[in-house]
Amino acid sequence: MTAHLLKAEIHCHIEGAAPPALAAAQAKKYGVDTSHILRNGAYVWSDFAEFLICYDAVAALFKTADDYALLTETYLTELADANAIYSEIIVSPDHGDRIGLGADAYLAGISDGIHAAREKTGIEARIIVTGERHFGPDRVIAAAEYAARAKNPLVTGFNMAGEERMGRVADYARAFDIARDAGLGLTIHAGEVCGAFSVSDALDLVKPSRIGHGVRAIEDPVLVARLADLGIVLEICPGSNIALNVFPDFDSHPLRRLKVAGVRVCLNSDDPPFFGTSLAHEYEIASKIMGFSDQEIDTMTRTALDAAFVDEDTRCRLLARFDAQAGDEAAKRA
Numbered sequence: 001m002t003a004h005l006l007k008a009e010i011h012c013h014i015e016g017a018a019p020p021a022l023a024a025a026q027a028k029k030y031g032v033d034t035s036h037i038l039r040n041g042a043y044v045w046s047d048f049a050e051f052l053i054c055y056d057a058v059a060a061l062f063k064t065a066d067d068y069a070l071l072t073e074t075y076l077t078e079l080a081d082a083n084a085i086y087s088e089i090i091v092s093p094d095h096g097d098r099i100g101l102g103a104d105a106y107l108a109g110i111s112d113g114i115h116a117a118r119e120k121t122g123i124e125a126r127i128i129v130t131g132e133r134h135f136g137p138d139r140v141i142a143a144a145e146y147a148a149r150a151k152n153p154l155v156t157g158f159n160m161a162g163e164e165r166m167g168r169v170a171d172y173a174r175a176f177d178i179a180r181d182a183g184l185g186l187t188i189h190a191g192e193v194c195g196a197f198s199v200s201d202a203l204d205l206v207k208p209s210r211i212g213h214g215v216r217a218i219e220d221p222v223l224v225a226r227l228a229d230l231g232i233v234l235e236i237c238p239g240s241n242i243a244l245n246v247f248p249d250f251d252s253h254p255l256r257r258l259k260v261a262g263v264r265v266c267l268n269s270d271d272p273p274f275f276g277t278s279l280a281h282e283y284e285i286a287s288k289i290m291g292f293s294d295q296e297i298d299t300m301t302r303t304a305l306d307a308a309f310v311d312e313d314t315r316c317r318l319l320a321r322f323d324a325q326a327g328d329e330a331a332k333r334a
C-alpha cells in the first residue's frame with residue numbers, strides 16, 4: 001500500500017491527463033465526433049504513432065482558457081487527493097495555437113488551474129513548455145522562444161516531446177540553447193521509442209539535467225555509467241512504457257537495474273488515462289509489482305523534488321514537508 005506516501009511527479013502532459021469523461025463532455029459541448037478516438041470510455045490507439053494522433057485530437061477538444069483551467073484543476077486536485085505535493089505539467093504552446101486560442105490564453109488557463117488547485121489543496125506545480133518534435137524544428141524553436149520570453153513565473157523549464165523518430169537531436173539543439181540562455185531548466189524526451197543513441201545525443205547536444213524516460217539507455221552499459229556519473233535524473237514512467245510496448249512487461253522494465261547502477265530515477269504518470277494509470281497507480285506498481293520498499297520509493301520522490309525546476313525557497317519548503325512526513329512514516333516502520 002502506497003496511498004499514505006507523499007508523492008511528486010515531474011513528467012505529466014496536460015492534454016494527456018484529460019480523463020476520457022472530461023474529453024467526452026468537451027466533445028459534446030463543441031459538437032465534435034470522437035468515435036475514432038474515444039470508445040467505451042477509453043481512448044483508442046494501438047501504437048506510438050496512433051497514440052500521438054489520438055493525443056492531438058484530444059488536445060483539440062480543449063478550446064478556451066477556461067477549458068484548460070478546468071482540465072488543470074481537475075488533474076491537480078486528483079493528484080493532491082493521492083497525497084501528491086508537487087507536479088510539473090508539460091504544456092505545448094502549439095496546441096494553444098492550433099485551436100486558435102493562442103499560446104498566451106492557453107498558458108493563462110493552465111496557470112489559473114494551477115492557482116485554483118493550490119488554493120484548494122496546497123499542491124505546488126510548475127509549467128514546462130515543450131516543443132513537439134513531429135511539428136518540426138522551426139516549431140520547436142518557436143516554442144523555446146515563447147518560453148524564453150514568457151513572463152509567467154510558473155514557467156520554469158523547457159522540454160521536447162513528440163515523435164522521437166523524427167530527425168536527430170542535433171536538428172533541435174538550437175531550441176535548447178535558447179531555453180538555456182533564458183535560464184530555464186532543461187529536459188528532453190529521449191530513449192523511449194529510440195535506443196541508447198538518442199540519450200547519448202541528448203547528453204552531448206542538449207546537456208539537460210533530466211531526461212524524459214531515458215529507459216532505453218539500459219541497452220548501453222557505458223551510457224548507464226555516464227548517466228550515473230553526471231547525476232542525470234531519469235523521469236521514469238513505467239505504466240506508459242508498458243502500454244506503449246517499449247518493454248513487454250514490468251519484469252523486463254529496467255527501473256530497478258538503472259537504480260542499482262546508481263542512476264537517479266523518479267516515478268511519473270506521463271499521460272495517465274491514455275495508459276490506464278495514475279501517479280497513485282505508478283507508486284502501487286513500483287511497490288507491488290516491482291518490489292520497491294517504501295524507503296526506496298521515498299528516495300525516488302525525494303529525487304523528483306531535488307530535480308524539480310523550482311526556486312530554492314520552494315524546494316526547501318517542499319523538502320521540509322516531505323521529510324517531516326517521510327520521517328514520521330520511517331519512525332512508524334522502525
Ligand SMILES: Nc1ncnc2[nH]cnc12
Nearest residue numbers: 013016161162189270271
Ligand atoms: N510518452 C510520450 N512520448 C513522447 N511524446 C509524448 N507526448 C505525450 N506523451 C508522450
Ligand SMILES: [Zn+2]
Nearest residue numbers: 013161212270
Ligand atoms: Zn512524456
